Amino acid sequence: MSTFKERINDVKQYEIFSEVAVPEDSHVVLRLLGRNFAKLTTDFNIKPYDWEFGRAIITAAQSVMFDLSGLYGYISQGQVFILLRKFSPAAGNIRQLERLTSLASAIATSTFVKETRIWTQFETKVLVFPTTEEVLDYFYLQYELSYARCARVYARYALLAKGLSPAEAHQHVVALPVEELIALFSTPEAFDSEFEAWKRYGIATYWGESAVGYNQRLHKLPEAQPMSVVVVDKDLPAKDKYYDFLRLKIQYKAVAGQTPKDAEAFTVAGRY
Secondary structure, eight states: OOOHHHHHHHHHTTOTTTTOBOOTTOEEEEEEEETTHHHHHHHTTOOTTOHHHHHHHHHHHHHHHHHTTEEEEEEETTEEEEEEOOOOTTTTOOOBHHHHHHHHHHHHHHHHHHHHOOOOOEEEEEEEESSHHHHHHHHHHHHHHHHHHHHHHHHHHHHHHTTOOHHHHHHHHHHSOHHHHHHTTOOHHHHHHHSOHHHHHOEEEEEEEOOOOOBTTTTBOOSSOOOEEEEEESOOOOTHHHHHHHHHHTTOOOOTTOOOTTOEEEEOTTOO
């Protein structure tokens, strides 16, 4: 009769995906999708691009960045994209696909539910890119798609206001190009001026450094290094300038004073 340890090892052979891992020295992007967000926003009467709802998604993205060695994050219309630090044997990153997907989904879900008290789930897809250029192209594509997603959301609400059913409105917005979608409720010029940049082009999260705090007891600035923070940037550069901005951020080394204007800094002690 086999021992208990032998029986455990026999069972483990059926965990056929447990050893599937991301290649070393690769570029990995986690894509997190909120399940049934359209129904969720309808059930709770949440308006398009509600900032408090959006903050919960941003906080969920931050939590994943903190715990899974994220380098750069991008949030658009309920979707989260996180570039992890480059995998290497010395870095000690989690490489197993099963662990990456389950942990990312669990972290995002628990954080979002804690922030909103609304039950939902996030699912995670893993993308592996061999080169930095392909990573840049992927994030730039999501940036371009964000503009179309924004137009599609507001066009759908415009059609619903005209009396179309949700199914009819969906068919219309899927079939029409961006220019025609915008024409349903605005003009291209008004769309760009009336709708905030973060609604049209998404939000980025990346590492920076906070200003050094003033020591009231010694009446001077401390000599310690500034504390690392994750910056939440709602005012991304437009069009081609975003590509250059992105290239800088995915190779980013924090320098004091580089926190962008109007960005929100979230302090994370002992990270980076």
